[in-house]
Amino acid sequence: MSSLLPPSAPPPVLAGARVLEYALVDEAVTFTGRLHLYSGNERIGRVPCLAICREFDDGQYLLVHCGEDWEALGVEAWNGPFAQVPGSVDEVKLRAESYYAGLSSKWVKLEVSPEDARAYQEAQEREFICSFCGRGPDELPSVFRGGDATICGDCVRELYRMLDEPDDAPSLQ
Ligand SMILES: [Zn+2]
Known part of the structure; x- marks a missing residue:
């Protein structure tokens, strides 16, 4: 399975959730700055890698902002009291596009089944x-x-x- 993935692909699980699609932020993409995401006190700016993930348990979508080696720098879960929770991958993509103009065409599906992703997660936890x-x-x-x-x-x-x-x-x- 992993041998078929391009070298730039993320692992099957990021921030404890299954990766559905990922995108590499290249020069053609413009960071709009319209992102208010913090890790501790630090505001997350432009990152090289993004992934749309889905939680195993409740099926909630996440947008995970990652560094070059897919280390998670910030996780958007839209779980605040007034947050509009995205109900589909396309809705997450729309939000990502508002932070990164030109990103929409960059998304790549990661072909990993929920079972494989869970097995990977369990091996990590072990x-x-x-x-x-x-x-x-x-x-x-x-x-x-x-x-x-x-x-x-x-x-x-x-x-x-x-x-x-x-x-x-x-x-x-
Ligand atoms: Zn012990």
Whole structure:
């Protein structure tokens, strides 16, 4: 599957959502500045890569503003109290066009099935689940990766504690 994708294509999942279409912002596209998207206190300006994504759970559309290597810099989810939620890919494209004049013809479909995208997402998440206690990224401040295994700080501390304990455990005999 991935060998068929052009090298400029994004991964199947960005910002936790399935990529439907993507666009590379080239010189022919003009950034209008009509974008009010912030990451922390920083306003997101012109970016080289954009992707239209769809959330796995509620099917909501996202416009993900990305850097050159498809790292997500800002995510537009239109989930504010007064936001008009776009109901289709075409509606997202209209909004993107208002920020980037000339972008409409640049969109490319990413042919990844929801099943493949979900499998990719689950594999990504597994990388951050402790192989020893099974807790995931929501519960763990830090994990350490080695080969195919992941261990969390708590399990490392527990391991040290066990190694440090004097050998006074009752003998089996
Ligand atoms: Zn652990």
